[in-house]
Amino acid sequence: MPLTLATWNVNSLKxxxxxxxxxxxxxxxxxxxxxxxxLPDDRFPVDLLQQAGYESVFTGQKTYxxxxxxxxxxxxxxxxxxxxxxxxxxxxxxxxxxATVAGVRVVCGYFPNGQAVGSDKxxxxxxxIAALNEWLRGELARSPQLALLGDYNVAPEDRDxxxxxxxxxxxxxxxxxxxxxxxxxxLGLVDSFRLFEQPERSYTxxxxxxxxxxxxxxxxxxxxxxxxxxxxxxxxxxxxxEPRRLEQPSDHAPVIVTLQ
DNA sequence: ATGGCATGACAATCATGA
Numbered sequence: 001m002p003l004t005l006a007t008w009n010v011n012s013l014k015x016x017x018x019x020x021x022x023x024x025x026x027x028x029x030x031x032x033x034x035x036x037x038x039l040p041d042d043r044f045p046v047d048l049l050q051q052a053g054y055e056s057v058f059t060g061q062k063t064y065x066x067x068x069x070x071x072x073x074x075x076x077x078x079x080x081x082x083x084x085x086x087x088x089x090x091x092x093x094x095x096x097x098x099a100t101v102a103g104v105r106v107v108c109g110y111f112p113n114g115q116a117v118g119s120d121k122x123x124x125x126x127x128x129i130a131a132l133n134e135w136l137r138g139e140l141a142r143s144p145q146l147a148l149l150g151d152y153n154v155a156p157e158d159r160d161x162x163x164x165x166x167x168x169x170x171x172x173x174x175x176x177x178x179x180x181x182x183x184x185x186x187l188g189l190v191d192s193f194r195l196f197e198q199p200e201r202s203y204t205x206x207x208x209x210x211x212x213x214x215x216x217x218x219x220x221x222x223x224x225x226x227x228x229x230x231x232x233x234x235x236x237x238x239x240x241x242e243p244r245r246l247e248q249p250s251d252h253a254p255v256i257v258t259l260q
Numbered sequence: 261a262t263g264g265c266a267t268g269a270c271a272a273t274c275a276t277g278a
Contacts, residue, residue, distance in 0.1 A: 011267070011277085014268095015267075036267095063276090064268090064277090113277055114278090115276080115277080115278090153277095153278070170278095171278075172278060205278070207264085207265075207278070208264085208265035208266055209263080210263095210265090219278075248266090251265090251266080251278080
């Protein structure tokens with residue numbers, strides 16, 4: 001049986017819970033990484049997800065951030081060896097959770113936005129990614145079958161940006177951020193989306209304003225990087241834009257990868 | 261040049277996002 005993993009920044013799990021449940025009902029993916037749940041742990045909808053057939057591990061907080069890994073009980077059971085946050089990077093912000101599922105080390109990250117190039121938040125973003133990189137080196141040595149899924153808040157290449165000229169040097173597309181992305185790839189990871197022929201103007205995020213989605217004005221900032229061992233098993237990677245068409249959507253679309 | 265839109269805390273605006 002193939003194994004499917006997905007990542008989706010839901011921009012509030014409270015608001016998007018029904019969208020998520022509907023999506024799980026039609027897609028039945030085995031592992032789902034969520035970002036921006038914006039829920040403290042005592043408010044996480046464990047029971048409703050269990051009724052939908054999914055077990056959850058999560059780390060969250062009020063108002064901002066928050067990440068989770070859902071596992072389909074019937075196919076992959078419960079996640080083990082759960083790690084919340086980067087061990088050597090003290091941080092109040094809940095941006096990372098890792099767990100082992102079906103022999104795969106699944107890392108779910110909500111990378112900092114960075115706000116504006118040169119700001120304190122931009123500096124924090126680069127330091128956060130550097131700390132992730134350092135920690136991942138050890139994780140990869142321990143777990144050769146590793147996937148890093150999430151909202152990276154980085155568009156790696158020109159073709160990942162609807163208007164690269166306009167975005168040049170801006171946050172999400174600045175050279176230091178793109179270099180940080182390449183430094184993750186240099187650990188021996190593969191951008192699964194680019195293993196395959198993809199449609200023109202493939203993006204995962206569109207601004208709520210200016211009718212950006214309808215006008216295909218987006219960025220590809222949500223990614224699934226796979227270790228070499230997993231890349232060898234990968235048969236597909238797609239962006240599902242359908243949830244972005246719904247009423248009151250998340251501004252991000254899910255990305256799905258299939259492993260053989 | 262600016263704000264457009266959305267979410268959440270908090271109770272009219274404000275912080276944050278990307």
